[in-house]
Amino acid sequence: MQRFLKLLAVLTVLAAPAQALEPREGWVIHDTAKSFADLVQAVRDAVSDAPIAIVTQASASDGAKMQGHSIAGNRVFGLYRNDYARRMLEASIAAGIEAPIRMYVTEDADGTASLSYKSPTAVFSPYFDEGGEKLRDLASELDGVFETVAKSAIAE
Template identity: 35%
Template structure:
């Protein structure tokens, strides 16, 4: 093989490597509709701890905290930090249940903490008003629809505060 052929083969190999690596370097392509995403400079474990603290400070409760990272590690598989944190409280549960029994399938509403390739973490969630929108449209009366919309908007405000506090490390 001539020097030119080796050079061309090396360039092609390098370009293929760049093309394969490009999607991971570009980051995650999060859905747009209803999603909120905050990339932080915190580590996965720091953001997770700050999220739980912010949830409590905003009068909500962590209902569940699950993810595949630790279970995968027990199997000898390393994956980046990945945790879903379900958040709600009994006041919202009772109020929403009175307005729409089917809407309660969406509770608790979830935050998603993910670890990026650079070691920092991302906090994401779907806005509660987006989650509950189909139930608002289907609820029996206009008064109930208005009240369910208000509950969802109050959850939007709390989730935004929680996310802001967690992302700032408060």
């Protein structure tokens, strides 16, 4: 009986519906009507047309699937470009810990997906005293790039 209860508890956690992301300071969140897989592909397509590149990717849901578990879809894309990195590091070595800047696709309980990210300005703001106008200008430029990628990815 105890073994059954443990199994039931594990299955309940695994079958729990995806939680919607709540608004947070510095975050941009776009709910979409797209499926998780479609939004992931839309982000890839949007980035291929933008002045930025996908330099990292991670997916806890892919990892869980390989271990026989099923969780709501999620994929984190790390977006950046070497010239952005050089400009950032010229302004602030400490800000380098924040690169690449991430864009997050999450599967919602209703089968749709959301696209979210911390604005580059929010990401780099702790380093503005050190990085000055150069870092502020880069963050502002990247805000525009991320907005362009997001708008393209969420377009129907």
